Amino acid sequence: xxxxxxxxxxxxxxxxxxxxxxxxxxxxxxxxxxxxxxxxxxxxxxxxxxxxxxxxxxxxxxxxxxxxxxxxxxxxxxxxxxxxxxxxxxxxxxxxxxxxxxxxxxxxxxxxxxxxxxxxxxxxxxxx
Numbered sequence: 001x002x003x004x005x006x007x008x009x010x011x012x013x014x015x016x017x018x019x020x021x022x023x024x025x026x027x028x029x030x031x032x033x034x035x036x037x038x039x040x041x042x043x044x045x046x047x048x049x050x051x052x053x054x055x056x057x058x059x060x061x062x063x064x065x066x067x068x069x070x071x072x073x074x075x076x077x078x079x080x081x082x083x084x085x086x087x088x089x090x091x092x093x094x095x096x097x098x099x100x101x102x103x104x105x106x107x108x109x110x111x112x113x114x115x116x117x118x119x120x121x122x123x124x125x126x127x128x
Contacts, residue, residue: 005044005048006044006045006048006049010041011045011049013041014041014042014045016125016126017121017124017125017126018124018125018126019042019045019046019049019050019124020050021119021124022046022050022052022089022091022119022124023089023117024052024088024089024116024117025051025052025053025088026052026053026055026086026087026088026089027046027052027053027054027055027087027088027089027090027091028054028055028056028083028084028087028089028090028091029042029043029054029055029056029090029091029093030056030057030080030090030091030092030093030103030106030107031092031093031094031095031098031099031100031103031121032093032095032098032099032100032103033061033062033063033065034098035093035095035098036062036063038093038095038121039056039062039093042054042091042093042121043056046091055083055086055087057076057077057079057080057083058076058079058080061073061076077102077105080102080106081105081106081109084106084109084110084114085114087110087116088116088117089116089117089118089119090106090107090110090116090117090118090119091119091120091121092107092118092119092120092121093121094120094121094122095121097122
């Protein structure tokens, strides 16, 4: 029997969010590594359902943040700022309103230097 990763149960978790509001094609996901499940699932939804080119800074960084030294994490942060230059928009995964310092730095850079659209997961939530 063939399985679908994006089955009804998977998609129902995000049914309150209107990802169709994101018009750009190249989307960069930012947010706290503590919400890695959101990164993984939203990446799949945006790519498979909405046909978006989705990027994040580092898979290893997302999954194993606690294993990195401060120096290594700072290098990844610099790489994230470089990768932002190639994106059309960012989606901030502000789960429960949380935005960490590194995420704020990325938002500020994207807003101030690149002046491109910034979407917040919390603002994609449809009012019922």
